Amino acid sequence: MKSRFSIAEGGMALVVLLLVGLPVAAQNSKSKDSYLSNIESCNGTDATPLDARIGACTAFIETRQGSTTALAIAHNNRGNVYTAKGDYDRAIRDFDQSIALNPTYAKAFNNRGVAYLRKGEYELAIQDLNDAIKLDPGYGAAFVNRAGAYLKKKDHQRAERDYDEAIRLQPDSQAAWSGRCWTRVVLGAWQAALEDCDRALQSGSxxxxxxxxxxxxxxxxxxxxxxxxxxxxxxxxxxxxxxxxxxxxxxxxxxxxxxxxxxxxxxxxxxxxxxxxxxxxxxxxxx
The missing domain is CATH 1.25.40.10 (Tetratricopeptide repeat domain)
Structure with a gap:
């Protein structure tokens, strides 16, 4: 049976983070409006279409006016969009840039792990997810994603342990309950699996x-x-x-x-x- 785990990607950055270092005084009104619009679109506000988000992130990056932190976030956000489009190589290049700019940015490690996972490079995915968890031991989504990589490697015991930890950290994580349900199906723990699926559905899945x-x-x-x-x-x-x-x-x-x-x-x-x-x-x- 094909594994039915869910992947939990890191959330988009808040606009306020991308505003760090914004040189408002040096811009005229029109350019400032465009700059702010790129920030909002790069963050995915107002259900911005994927290609428009890529364009906005690219425009923001190319201005080189943001702080190092802001540029790391922009590369991470654009990488997330490329991942959503299935363009994993471009996504990984953006996450590489994000990590180079901010080596302590756990979300970028998590999201690069997701891209490697979807690309089928499970060992590289696990390495990145290990790093995300080292940087942020409370990062529930990274545990969910690492469990997904372990499932792909048929290491069901490790997957179950990661789902356990994800649920401890984020008891309302539908992805964690769903993933542990499927893991327990594979392990033959039918009643426990049923309880996990019930919990995932009760959480609104x-x-x-x-x-x-x-x-x-x-x-x-x-x-x-x-x-x-x-x-x-x-x-x-x-x-x-x-x-x-x-x-x-x-x-x-x-x-x-x-x-x-x-x-x-x-x-x-x-x-x-x-x-x-x-x-x-x-x-x-x-x-």
């Missing part, structure tokens, strides 16, 4: 992955109606989620709906041909 994970738990526990309800919720959010279609098909078949179950299983295999292999380790299959 609407993630298809959480419903998909809880659907699998109910399916394994023989609670087929509850499994179908969860898979329905997952599919409303992600209609082509193969694992939810396959799991719902199994649950329908177990309830005696061979036709409906077969249709879901066939649809799942159309999306992901080997989907049955992901259920086999849990003693679940369509044969």
């Amino acid at each position: 609407t993630s298809a992955a959480v419903y998909d994970s809880r659907g699998l738990i109910h399916l394994k526990m023989g609670e087929f109606a509850a499994a179908i309800d969860d898979y329905n919720s997952a599919l409303r959010a992600a209609p082509e989620l193969a694992s939810a279609l396959f799991g719902r098909g199994l649950a329908k078949s177990k309830q005696g709906d061979a036709s409906g179950g077969g249709a879901d299983i066939s649809a799942a295999k159309t999306i992901q041909r080997n989907i049955a292999d992901e259920f086999a380790p849990y003693g679940l299959g369509d044969e």
Whole structure:
């Protein structure tokens, strides 16, 4: 089964941080307005489109009028946008610049770790996340992200410990509860996993992955109606989620709906041909 962990990226800097060192007196009104607009857009205010945020961060960086701290934040913010766009190499270059400007900036280490994680370079991700945690031992999001890297390496015990710490630090972290739920599914701790998924959903999560994970738990526990309800919720959010279609098909078949179950299983295999292999380790299959 594919891992269903969530990645928690560092938050955008406050505008006031980017205003440090702003030479207002040296600017005319028009240039000052443009400068302030770039700061706001680089911070992602007012739901600024991604490309506009990149342009604004670039314009701010190229003025070279900000303080070292402000420039580090701008590179970090632009790196976050590149990560969101899937341009991980550019993101990493921006995080490199941010760290060079401010070697104690934990968010930049965390966010570079996220970029490496999404790029599939798990050891580099773990190194950066280790550094983020050393700089800020209370950084819950970095523990969530390092757990995600451990999951990718199939080091489930370390992942669980990191999720434990993230939850201790940030008890309302949906990403931590969701990630630990999936980790405990993989470890076969079904009841504990169910409690974690419940907590993630009680915290307001609407993630298809959480419903998909809880659907699998109910399916394994023989609670087929509850499994179908969860898979329905997952599919409303992600209609082509193969694992939810396959799991719902199994649950329908177990309830005696061979036709409906077969249709879901066939649809799942159309999306992901080997989907049955992901259920086999849990003693679940369509044969």
